[in-house]
Amino acid sequence: MDGNDAAVAAWTKGWIPVPEAVLWDMDGTLVRTEELWMAAESQTMESFGGHWDAQDQAVAVGGPFDRVTVYMAKRVGVDVDVLSERLNRTIEQLVAAEHVPWMPGARELHEELAAAGVPQALVSNSWRELMTAALADLQTSFDVVIGGDEVERSKPDPLPYLTACARLGVRPERCVVIEDSATGVAAGLAAGAAVLGVPHVGELNPHPRLTVTHSLVGWTPDRLDGLLDG
Secondary structure (H helix, E strand, O other): OHHHHHHHHHHHOOOOOOOOOEEOOOOOOEEEEEHHHHHHHHHHHHOOOOOHHHHHHHHHHOOOOHHHHHHHHHHHOOOHHHHHHHHHHHHHHHHHOOOOOOOOHHHHHHHHHHOOOEEEEEEOOOHHHHHHHHHHHHHOOOOOEOHHOOOOOOOOOOOHHHHHHHHHHHOHHHHHOOOOOOHHHHHHHHHHOOEEEEOOOOOOOOOOOOEOOOOOOOOOOOHHHHHHHO
């Protein structure tokens, strides 16, 4: 039974899933890809005669992709469209060649939410083609997938999360967003959702609707429900 079938069964029994939906970020939240991104960024910069270090990576965490590629293009003095295309192809090749590991606790929570009938969306600043490759490697799926190249404005704008909610037919204020970066957290909060932050690079500024945890290990649908209850 997939997420949609479980949700239908829940509604038939008179039980409404709470949260109404859970909206996941991908890189650094669902899967550990930050190392692959740094490798792709390093290789791309080197191909244009530049370099990329940890300080640059800290600037890039959370994207959006367009902002990162503008930053990179200025560093090496090349056309941003040319650099964007090369970076995208490089990260796709690395994801295809390497196994993409789940972040701690993410797989268990994803599967428990599906079993409970809670709709889930994957919302990322990464391009849709990369998300498709990652999901194929994970051998899983989401009810809705929103790529950074599929919306007019990417995170930190709330549009990606609002688009996911609209497609799921749920209210943002009754949803939980799971994010790892300040960029993504800002998008989730601006959309009106409760946000569970799992930072691993940098800190997240406090907010009444933000709960910060060191990992997703031990998190369950019931615990996410508690975030909506205050």
